[in-house]
Amino acid sequence: MNEGGLGPKPRGREASGAVRMSDVARLAQVSPITVSRCLQAPGRVAPETRDRIRAAMESLGYVPNLVAGTLASNRSRMVAALVPTLAQANHAATIDALTTRLNQAGLQVLLGSTGYSDIAELDLVRTFLGYRPQAMVLTGVTHSPEAARLLQGVGIPIVETLETGTTPLDMAVGFQNAAAGATVARHLMARGCRQPAVLTHGAASDTRAADRHRGFVAQVRACGGVEPLSVPVDPADLAGGAAGLERLLIQASGVDAVFCVSDTLALGALMACRRLGVAVPERLALIGFGDSEPGALVQPALSTVHVPKAEIGDMAAAMILARLSGQESASRVVDLGFRLVVRDSG
Amino acid sequence: MNEGGLGPKPRGREASGAVRMSDVARLAQVSPITVSRCLQAPGRVAPETRDRIRAAMESLGYVPNLVAGTLASNRSRMVAALVPTLAQANHAATIDALTTRLNQAGLQVLLGSTGYSDIAELDLVRTFLGYRPQAMVLTGVTHSPEAARLLQGVGIPIVETLETGTTPLDMAVGFQNAAAGATVARHLMARGCRQPAVLTHGAASDTRAADRHRGFVAQVRACGGVEPLSVPVDPADLAGGAAGLERLLIQASGVDAVFCVSDTLALGALMACRRLGVAVPERLALIGFGDSEPGALVQPALSTVHVPKAEIGDMAAAMILARLSGQESASRVVDLGFRLVVRDSG
DNA sequence: GTGAAAGCGCTAACAT
DNA sequence: ATGTTAGCGCTTTCAC
Numbered sequence: 001m002n003e004g005g006l007g008p009k010p011r012g013r014e015a016s017g018a019v020r021m022s023d024v025a026r027l028a029q030v031s032p033i034t035v036s037r038c039l040q041a042p043g044r045v046a047p048e049t050r051d052r053i054r055a056a057m058e059s060l061g062y063v064p065n066l067v068a069g070t071l072a073s074n075r076s077r078m079v080a081a082l083v084p085t086l087a088q089a090n091h092a093a094t095i096d097a098l099t100t101r102l103n104q105a106g107l108q109v110l111l112g113s114t115g116y117s118d119i120a121e122l123d124l125v126r127t128f129l130g131y132r133p134q135a136m137v138l139t140g141v142t143h144s145p146e147a148a149r150l151l152q153g154v155g156i157p158i159v160e161t162l163e164t165g166t167t168p169l170d171m172a173v174g175f176q177n178a179a180a181g182a183t184v185a186r187h188l189m190a191r192g193c194r195q196p197a198v199l200t201h202g203a204a205s206d207t208r209a210a211d212r213h214r215g216f217v218a219q220v221r222a223c224g225g226v227e228p229l230s231v232p233v234d235p236a237d238l239a240g241g242a243a244g245l246e247r248l249l250i251q252a253s254g255v256d257a258v259f260c261v262s263d264t265l266a267l268g269a270l271m272a273c274r275r276l277g278v279a280v281p282e283r284l285a286l287i288g289f290g291d292s293e294p295g296a297l298v299q300p301a302l303s304t305v306h307v308p309k310a311e312i313g314d315m316a317a318a319m320i321l322a323r324l325s326g327q328e329s330a331s332r333v334v335d336l337g338f339r340l341v342v343r344d345s346g
Numbered sequence: 347m348n349e350g351g352l353g354p355k356p357r358g359r360e361a362s363g364a365v366r367m368s369d370v371a372r373l374a375q376v377s378p379i380t381v382s383r384c385l386q387a388p389g390r391v392a393p394e395t396r397d398r399i400r401a402a403m404e405s406l407g408y409v410p411n412l413v414a415g416t417l418a419s420n421r422s423r424m425v426a427a428l429v430p431t432l433a434q435a436n437h438a439a440t441i442d443a444l445t446t447r448l449n450q451a452g453l454q455v456l457l458g459s460t461g462y463s464d465i466a467e468l469d470l471v472r473t474f475l476g477y478r479p480q481a482m483v484l485t486g487v488t489h490s491p492e493a494a495r496l497l498q499g500v501g502i503p504i505v506e507t508l509e510t511g512t513t514p515l516d517m518a519v520g521f522q523n524a525a526a527g528a529t530v531a532r533h534l535m536a537r538g539c540r541q542p543a544v545l546t547h548g549a550a551s552d553t554r555a556a557d558r559h560r561g562f563v564a565q566v567r568a569c570g571g572v573e574p575l576s577v578p579v580d581p582a583d584l585a586g587g588a589a590g591l592e593r594l595l596i597q598a599s600g601v602d603a604v605f606c607v608s609d610t611l612a613l614g615a616l617m618a619c620r621r622l623g624v625a626v627p628e629r630l631a632l633i634g635f636g637d638s639e640p641g642a643l644v645q646p647a648l649s650t651v652h653v654p655k656a657e658i659g660d661m662a663a664a665m666i667l668a669r670l671s672g673q674e675s676a677s678r679v680v681d682l683g684f685r686l687v688v689r690d691s692g
Numbered sequence: 693g694t695g696a697a698a699g700c701g702c703t704a705a706c707a708t
Numbered sequence: 709a710t711g712t713t714a715g716c717g718c719t720t721t722c723a724c
Contacts, residue, residue, distance in 0.1 A: 020701060031711050036703060046709060061499055066476035067416045068701035071716050076413065077473075078456075086432065086442035087656075096432035099459050103466075108473065110424075111457040113445050120449075127423075127454065130412035153407060238639070267643055293584070294640030297613055310433075366717060377695050382719060392693060414717035417700050 019060045028056040039064060070132065078108050079320060080128035081137040084116045084206070088264070089292050090309045091139065094161060097313030098137060105321055107134065114139075116203040122147045129154060135320040141166055142207040157323040159316045162307075163208055164335045171323075173315045173334040177208045180305050180338045181215030184259050184287050187340055189223040193257035193285060196220055199244045199269060200261045202234030209236075209261040212289060216259050229255065233265060241268020246276070256284060257346060263288035263295045263304055270298060270345065285346030300344030308336045365406045374402040385410060416478065425666060426456045426474035427483040428467060430552070434610070435638050436655045437485065440507060443659030444483060451667055453480065460485075462549040468493045475500060481666040487512055488553040503669040505662045508653075509554055510681045517669075519661045519680040523554045526651050526684045527561030530605050530633050533686055535569040539603035539631060542566055545590045545615060546607045548580030555582075555607040558635060562605050575601065579611060587614020592622070602630060603692060609634035609641045609650055616644060616691065631692030646690030654682045 025032040030049060038045050038053045045053070056062075070076040079102055083091040099109045110131060112124040121138075125147045128136065135157040143151070151158050151169055158170035165176050188196050198216055201209035213230065220228050231248045233240040241264060248255060260266035266288030273280050280286050280300055288295055288304040295302035315334055322329050371378040376395060384391050384399045391399070402408075416422040425448055429437040445455045456477060458470040467484075471493045474482065481503040489497070497504050497515055504516035511522050534542050544562055547555035559576065566574050577594045579586040587610060594601060606612035612634030619626050626632050626646055634641055634650040641648035661680055668675050 034710060061496070063472060063475045063496070065478065065701050066473070067413055067422065067478055069703070070413045071417050072703040074716070086438045089435070092432045092438040096459060099457060100461065103458060103470070109457050111445060111455050112449060113442060115446065124449070126409060129409045132411065132413055150407070150409070271643065294643050297617065297640050298643045299645055380694060411717055418719040420700065
């Protein structure tokens with residue numbers, strides 16, 4: 001259909017008639033390298049030649065093979081990103097901002113979800129590294145030793161998101177989870193709570209949640225409060241939040257405030273309170289984390305901690321882009337902070 | 347640090363000391379092809395050799411270059427997926443399910459977001475095709491003619507999600523948006539609404555929303571109702587929903603029911619009603635679409651249409667996997683349906 | 693069970 | 709402004 005019968009295909013492996021750069025070159029009567037240049041730096045080919053090449057590409061429906069290009073140039077246009085799950089608004093918003101920003105700069109995002117599993121993470125890191133990405137974005141700063149070793153060995157920019165508590169592998173952008181927990185504790189104690197408790201995420205690798213929990217407990221202690229009871233929940237969904245709250249009330253009926261390490265958990269707890277006839281915040285104060293949309297809409301409106309999800313994605317992209325363009329960024333750790341949002345629930 | 351000084355690197359382009367398959371081969375005293383086999387089909391190399399190779403890989407920290415592998419074998423392990431935005435729970439949930447399922451099968455997802463723009467979509471399609479993915483997942487069935495042409499030309503499985511109204515490029519999984527709109531209309535008319543209206547998404551390329559709108563209007567007509575007024579909103583967020591509702595009430599104070607083409611819009615409208623003192627559903631019935639989490643939690647709880655977001659992602663993955671394993675799937679279009687969820691708001 | 697040779701489609705490094 | 713040559717790191721095909 002397209003061959004002139006001049007040269008039989010040497011290895012004959014191609015599935016469908018994928019158009020190659022050499023086909024374009026032949027039609028445009030130039031050498032392949034000129035076609036390549038026309039794609040990489042159109043300014044370096046004569047306008048007439050350029051038009052001829054473009055016409056040829058158009059008429060053949062040429063789609064450059066980026067895999068071959070990457071191999072030859074040793075430069076991919078890909079950034080790998082790993083999240084625990086997308087089914088949570090924080091992560092989705094962060095990744096959305098990241099991809100949007102990176103796409104604008106001509107970079108593609110290779111996305112993987114670890115499901116809060118360290119071994120899945122290691123697997124994905126290994127595989128993704130195999131694509132020789134230009135950079136890698138991870139969620140959180142806790143990774144298996146092997147993953148950390150692999151990542152440090154490759155010498156590409158690495159950005160860890162949502163957490164800035166400790167020294168990053170390379171760069172980090174987020175906020176301090178422990179400080180957020182402490183802020184919530186201070187707020188609750190100042191409101192006169194006597195017996196605070198916490199609903200936390202049971203998954204061991206959700207160290208962000210664990211940090212918030214830790215910061216909360218430490219601050220309660222510092223304020224001289226009673227040791228907070230804590231109930232781990234896994235999976236950390238609405239039903240889990242509801243069940244967790246019921247368990248909590250059974251274990252310690254005197255609890256008068258609950259810090260839920262995520263809004264989802266808090267919303268589930270709020271539902272349980274409604275069912276049980278527990279008045280919020282009069283009898284029980286409830287504070288969430290993440291400032292999700294539903295939290296602002298329920299009644300009583302959920303008090304929570306706002307975190308800059310989209311800004312984190314934007315900043316991660318910016319840090320990567322800066323590094324790739326040679327700037328040895330001044331700040332390797334960017335703390336975007338958080339903000340306590342006091343509404344009706346506590 | 348690692349070279350024995352035997353052969354100078356021919357082209358000397360490598361950034362950092364990336365370990366190559368030949369390095370592993372040399373250390374394990376086999377030829378590169380045996381290392382390759384050890385990775386692809388461990389069963390075909392002798393156990394002893396295998397152990398030697400694995401030890402070598404381990405000690406060198408070898409990470410196979412998948413780019414080279416893809417080029418040589420003409421088979422990538424990647425699936426490309428395009429969504430309008432991830433900042434909306436439906437899409438995030440669908441993609442989450444898709445990636446999880448595909449990752450399990452050893453496939454990676456290359457993710458792009460089009461921001462509801464056809465030209466961004468075309469751009470992404472072109473670029474992604476350059477990576478020679480094994481399959482492609484798109485949102486909706488409406489694409490620019492060039493994109494459609496490109497996609498049909500490549501001969502890989504294509505799955506269009508969230509919409510099954512028309513003939514797909516290749517395969518489709520979702521539900522019928524127009525039918526969903528009609529169902530809402532029937533419900534509202536049966537409840538005795540006299541003057542229904544609709545809050546719709548203004549973005550021209552959100553044809554799913556437009557279909558729901560169309561189906562709704564057609565059904566109202568079929569039921570002999572008055573022609574529904576419609577107010578387009580863009581962007582379709584909470585604030586937009588609130589503003590849209592106010593505009594609607596100004597334009598037609600007699601409206602007694604509003605179908606919002608998304609839950610987000612409906613939630614915004616509900617907030618406006620609270621502010622304005624409009625009783626829902628007594629004075630105004632409100633129905634959303636998508637069955638988002640907040641909708642179930644607000645008061646009055648939002649009536650809406652449930653769609654199987656995660657199931658769509660799962661099914662898309664399953665369809666791709668089936669096709670890749672050679673099964674010429676019986677059904678190219680899978681309608682997973684929807685379900686009217688009547689709660690308090692209408 | 694293992695290896696040698698060839699080449700995937702493109703681009704870097706020099707020419708000219 | 710354009711071309712030549714030589715690979716990128718791997719896998720295919722075919723031989724042993």
